[in-house]
Amino acid sequence: MRLPDTISGRLSEAELAANFADAHPPLTHAQAVVEAERCFFCYDAPCIEACPTSIDIPKFIRAIATDNMQGSARTILESNILGGACARVCPTEILCEQKCVHNTREEGQPIRIGALQRHATDWQMEHGGQPFKRNVLTGKTVAVVGAGPAGLACAHRLAMYGHDVVLFDSHDLAGGLNEYGVAAYKLADNFAQREIDFLMEIGGISFVGGKRLGQNLHISELRSDYDAVFLAVGQAGVRALGIDGEHVDGVMDAVRFIEDLRSQDKKTVPVGRRVVVIGGGNTAVDAAVQARRLGAEEVSLIYRRGYEHMSATPVEREWAQTNGVTVKIWASPVKIVADNGALQGVEFARGIVGSDGRPQYDLTDTFVVPADMVLKAVGQLFVPDDVQEESITISNGRILVDDQYRTSLPGVYAGGDCTPGEDLTVAAVRDGRDAAEAIHLMLSGLSGQ
Structure with a gap:
């Protein structure tokens, strides 16, 4: 008897443990x-x-x-x-x-x-253990919204200076992308939480989960209750494909798929037999490889431009291919193919480089890749709705900050993926650390804000 196309528990617990063990x-x-x-x-x-x-x-x-x-x-x-x-x-x-x-x-x-x-x-x-000690307590308190790499780095540096910090996050656990958005085999053995425990050993940092800006957490209240506010809310939104059939059952965001893998027992996470991942970044690679390691029989990662345009590094691309992922380039999704609401595959148009250097796609030259599961990994977005109730300046879809990480609201700072710059974990850590230095100067009366 043929099993359903998308199910959980394709592999045994022993196989899953081996597949999601430390990759390196x-x-x-x-x-x-x-x-x-x-x-x-x-x-x-x-x-x-x-x-x-x-x-x-x-x-x-x-x-x-x-x-x-x-x-x-x-x-x-x-x-x-x-x-x-x-x-x-x-x-x-x-x-x-x-x-x-x-x-x-x-x-x-x-x-x-x-x-x-x-x-x-x-x-x-x-x-x-924790190698740093707190300075003399200052009596100042700082609210950090977002407990990912930027927020954690900011909180630790502020605590080290003797300030008290409250970390707010929409999730139940701190960690941000390290906890919910990175392939399980990269941060195996619950490393993200073990590192957070290590960081928190400095003292002076408390965590409050289940708090989301604009819903049950408001900047105006934080400004009133705390001496400073640091926004490290990342990019909670995901780009849409903008094609017909995008909402058919079986089509989902790769970010959600990865979060499910990180927050649930892996044997309960469903995966298709034939999985198509649309995108060319590290999230696409993480989703594709993990789908394969969950037991998918065929996984295709399909990108609209050439290898040289992919944001996934050559090492990541090679990792995908050595894990049995088929990588196809110069193909743009045209529509999701479904039969009476049942996902059948994705239709793609073949692309070339135009005379102006931009990609061009021939809608008369298309092909269909069969799929019973489609993962969208075409980029993440900062969600400005979370801060629009306040007069915080947004520029090109990010929170605008100056060279001291100050926003347009006095006493409110921001850093990490929600501000302009490269979307790298290490860059977010730098932003959080340097913003903490700026906040410390302000709280010490040594800066203009």
Whole structure:
């Protein structure tokens, strides 16, 4: 008897445990020391310039080479308190490791900076605990809205300065994308929550879940109740395909699919036999690979332009393909194909590069990819409705801030994916950290706001 096309429990618990285990096992200490000793410990190291949080990379690697694990971890964490997660999820191949001078040598193998960073931060979490202490308490309180990487980094730095922080989030758990939006095999073994527990050890930070701006949380009230407000609300919206049939059963947002995988028992998450993922970013890759690892028989990741235009890195694309995902390019979705409301597939138009350099699609030259599940991963959006009740300036779909992360409302700051800039976890951490520095100056009476 043929099973339904989209079901949960396609694989056994043992198979699921293996498929969603740590994708890249950590270095042993001996391996880490050998790798660290390859480093040239460059003066004016280009890898530091390539790191959004400006970690002193040669310094922390030298500390590993001399068996000073505590010093190594502290060097990382004083710049990036979420260094453990960033070591696992950041595209180091296009950041620090891309700038490593070893790339210019004959062997062309950069230092494995991400793996070494993970080794040091994991050691600290397992052996040393929270390395920072709070300053003298100031009596000031700050509301941080959004408990993702930007909000967590801001909260920790403010707590370190002696301020008290309340973290608000719409979810029941803190972590943001690290908890709900990253492939399970990248942050395996409940790492996101373990890192948050580590961060919270500093004290002075409390978390309140189930709070959403514009619904049961309002900026005007926060401004009245707290000495400062930091908005780190990320991008809660998702782009629509804008095609016929988009709302047919079986078509869903890839972000929701990934969240289900992170928040539910994996054997209860349904997946189709034939899954089509539409998009070309890391979210698309995460969704496609996880669908395959849930037991989908065929997974196709289809992008409207060429490989060079995909926001997913070459490493991520290769990861998808080695996990059995078929990647197709230059194909734009035209409509969802359904029969009496039952999903059948997706019709795509073939594309070419026009004379003006822009993609062009021939609607007379189409093809259908069969599917019983379609995951949309065509981008996320900041939802301005959450702040429109206040006179906060929005520009190009993001909250506009100055170089001190100040919004147009006095005492209200913002950072992370809801503000202009690159959508990277490490960049969000930098924003939260630097916004905390600006807020601290303001609370100390050393700035103009």
